[in-house]
Amino acid sequence: MAKHETPLLDELEKGPWPSFVSDIKREAASRAKNEKNVEFQIPAEVCEDLLGVVELSYHEGETHWKHGGIVGVFGYGGGVIGRYCDQPQQFPGVAHFHTMRVNQPSGLYYSTDFLRQLCDLWEFRGSGMTNMHGSTGDIVLLGTTTPQLEEVFHELTHKFETDLGGSGSNLRTPSCCLGMSRCEFACYDTQAICHEFTNVYQDFLHRPAFPYKFKFKFDGCPNCCVASIARSDLSFIGLWRDNIRIDQEAVKAYIGGEIPPNGGAHADRDWGKFDIQKEIIDLCPTKCMWMEGDTLKINDKECNHCMHCINAMPRALRIGEDRGCALLLGAKAPILDGAQMGTLIVPFIKVEPPYDPIHELIEKIFDFWMEEGKNRERVGETMKRFGLAKYLEIMDLKPDPRMIKEPRANPYIFWKEEEVPGGWDRKIEDYRSRHQM
């Protein structure tokens, strides 16, 4: 019989969806049986007690977790999130229930062997419960006691050749889409830069010196599979600055129904014959596509890289060849201010090792924010406080109409006297010689 009655949690097992309650119960049963004779280093009933304390909280509408603390591994200011239960007598299995964040591999590629060993380690030294993956991207190991932290850390760094991820006022674990390893839309090698930046900015990951968290995310194209535009302080979104490559024969094949649109997705329903006008051209947000006879035309100057046409007709339309990325700054969830999407600060930059121009910009972003950012202020909030024009000036970036939605309606740049030939003082006579009263 279960250690604690959990009628409220049991409700969450009903319905068609996967249930975390069922998952925890399964792990609880497996620990109780212990078929592999694991010498559990934390209480065997950790999962049972977790269910118990969550049930109690649901019942009372109050949490019984205390979070935060000095726990961590020696010398690191991140990667471990301390958590304690405020009813340790009733739920001794979760008296300590710390989370460890582990740096995930770029693109989330694992061997089954790695995963099996990681799970074995966590059954031995932790609760056996994981979260693959946390919203920052890390492998999240849920629930262990303080004495196990160094032991797990040693195993991770020596046997698994990985490291703890970021937490607190640190750089958070950089994350990327799987990019060029599988995806033809990738405009740069997201995995390469993610891995490189994880190494280069290692010290910022482990030793806190920022006003608050800072995230890098790398998306290979504007489809934004890791949602960098909404969820990272500095978002790298792949794009091209030449033309979309068109294979007119393949365009005809899509029109003729020989190639299913969207790579055959949505095939569970009959949507009727593919209509290029209705489904592609009319949906182009900048209205820069048209047919001339049976030839598809694109005015690439107007294309805003929304990816719609390429997603729908991947065999006919391909990303351009002059590739790089755009950089957007300041996306965040609501903390001080409300939620914010990233603001374009660099419309296009090449993404090539050793990434020097990008490092130079990051250095400026970090320096300024560390000096001027208020405590618990994200970099996007600092930028907002100073204003975009001022921020661009400090970062040595050139204002560009693409940074805002409507340049003519939104005069965010004011000329300075030294930028105007002749300054503010004009000879009225000279002007009058060309303009009557």
Next chain:
Amino acid sequence: MDEAAARQAIIDGMQAKKGKSKFYFKDLNSMIPEMKTLQVKKLLGQMVNDQILEYWSSGSTTFYGLKGAGKQHSGEGEE
């Protein structure tokens, strides 16, 4: 300012704030304005390694404290 003096300035600065045991990086940074931010970061890291300071993290924010001072764990904002 040499390193020993900087270390002492940090310790003195932290002890001078009565009733406060956890400090933001910025608070400590401003105690030694002569030093560059990245140098301060390095120094604080060394002071953690030397077990003079310790990190305190809520999960979302990290603070520095003198080792052993104040509560070791509590709810966020509840010092």
